[in-house]
Amino acid sequence: MGEESAREQPNLGLLCFFPYRAMEARVMKALAEAGFDDITLAQSRVFQRIGREGTRVTDLAEQARISKQTATFLVDQLERAGYVERVPDPTDARARLVRIAARGHAGVAVARVVEAEVEAEWIRHLGKRDAGHLRRALTRLREITDPYQ
Amino acid sequence: MGEESAREQPNLGLLCFFPYRAMEARVMKALAEAGFDDITLAQSRVFQRIGREGTRVTDLAEQARISKQTATFLVDQLERAGYVERVPDPTDARARLVRIAARGHAGVAVARVVEAEVEAEWIRHLGKRDAGHLRRALTRLREITDPYQ
DNA sequence: CATATTGGTTCGAGAATCTGTCTTTCGTCA
DNA sequence: TGACGAAAGACAGATTCTCGAACCAATATG
Numbered sequence: 001m002g003e004e005s006a007r008e009q010p011n012l013g014l015l016c017f018f019p020y021r022a023m024e025a026r027v028m029k030a031l032a033e034a035g036f037d038d039i040t041l042a043q044s045r046v047f048q049r050i051g052r053e054g055t056r057v058t059d060l061a062e063q064a065r066i067s068k069q070t071a072t073f074l075v076d077q078l079e080r081a082g083y084v085e086r087v088p089d090p091t092d093a094r095a096r097l098v099r100i101a102a103r104g105h106a107g108v109a110v111a112r113v114v115e116a117e118v119e120a121e122w123i124r125h126l127g128k129r130d131a132g133h134l135r136r137a138l139t140r141l142r143e144i145t146d147p148y149q
Numbered sequence: 150m151g152e153e154s155a156r157e158q159p160n161l162g163l164l165c166f167f168p169y170r171a172m173e174a175r176v177m178k179a180l181a182e183a184g185f186d187d188i189t190l191a192q193s194r195v196f197q198r199i200g201r202e203g204t205r206v207t208d209l210a211e212q213a214r215i216s217k218q219t220a221t222f223l224v225d226q227l228e229r230a231g232y233v234e235r236v237p238d239p240t241d242a243r244a245r246l247v248r249i250a251a252r253g254h255a256g257v258a259v260a261r262v263v264e265a266e267v268e269a270e271w272i273r274h275l276g277k278r279d280a281g282h283l284r285r286a287l288t289r290l291r292e293i294t295d296p297y298q
Numbered sequence: 299c300a301t302a303t304t305g306g307t308t309c310g311a312g313a314a315t316c317t318g319t320c321t322t323t324c325g326t327c328a
Numbered sequence: 329t330g331a332c333g334a335a336a337g338a339c340a341g342a343t344t345c346t347c348g349a350a351c352c353a354a355t356a357t358g
Contacts (some may be wrong), residue, residue, distance in 0.1 A: 011172065018291045057336075
């Protein structure tokens with residue numbers, strides 16, 4: 001969003017930023033307080049993209065919009081901290097699947113709770129009806145702003 | 150947003166992330182193509198917060214949620230590249246105001262055009278009515294997610 | 299006027315990121 | 329089926345981003 005400076009009418013992208021950042025901060029705070037205090041923001045952004053059956057480092061990199069090397073670097077740290085594990089990809093001997101490990105699942109559980117709490121606060125502020133509209137609009141916006149949904 | 154992994158129902162914070170990132174990427178791309186290819190994402194995120202009459206480094210740091218040191222570091226780079234200038238704060242001899250310089254204003258102009266284009270695409274996708282709802286909902290959400298509006 | 303607070307910078311270290319290069323494996327097609 | 333380009337992943341080196349600590353100057357407070 002290169003430049004904005006003025007306070008007049010923030011563009012829709014910038015308006016999306018504030019809730020996103022607030023949610024992220026709340027979740028990171030809760031994780032730290034729950035003992036998951038070694039995970040960093042960069043690590044969690046990669047972690048988030050791991051699918052149920054595991055995901056390749058290359059795919060994680062692509063979805064998180066970072067280089068393969070950076071993704072490898074962050075997955076290394078997540079693995080050392082016990083949040084994920086790497087298993088061979090049965091369908092491709094070159095590839096390895098990054099999968100959520102026990103400690104990772106525990107972190108997910110904490111995150112889910114906080115996410116629900118924050119979302120409840122937002123729904124309370126907006127009203128159920130408008131919050132529903134918001135979710136639907138954002139979901140539709142995702143169709144054209146997220147190639148990897 | 151520590152963890153999410155599943156594809157089921159992304160939380161509202163994550164849903165906000167996709168449009169935000171898409172807008173940011175489009176603006177950065179346009180800036181680079183217009184010759185503003187030396188500005189980085191981190192720099193632009195600080196730059197965005199500069200107000201019309203200039204803003205103190207401390208305030209930029211607070212709003213961008215980074216340390217004073219990081220803000221100083223990034224403003225140094227922006228200043229060296231000609232995007233901003235530092236002027237004494239007439240109301241406080243300790244402070245200096247970071248102000249947008251000529252090259253910065255040129256960048257803002259480019260950014261504004263792209264932002265409007267992207268927003269127009271989004272409005273086309275959502276329909277004018279729902280886009281209006283979206284903007285209003287996000288603006289109200291900002292009330293509780295952005296302490297520095 | 300002594301002291302605490304605030305705005306800002308410098309220093310040093312650690313985290314995150316990229317480009318380039320290399321190896322192994324896969325897929326394709328001649 | 330075998331050769332070759334492409335893909336998955338890792339390693340190396342450099343740059344950028346970030347923070348905590350220490351510091352100075354100016355302000356505010358008692």
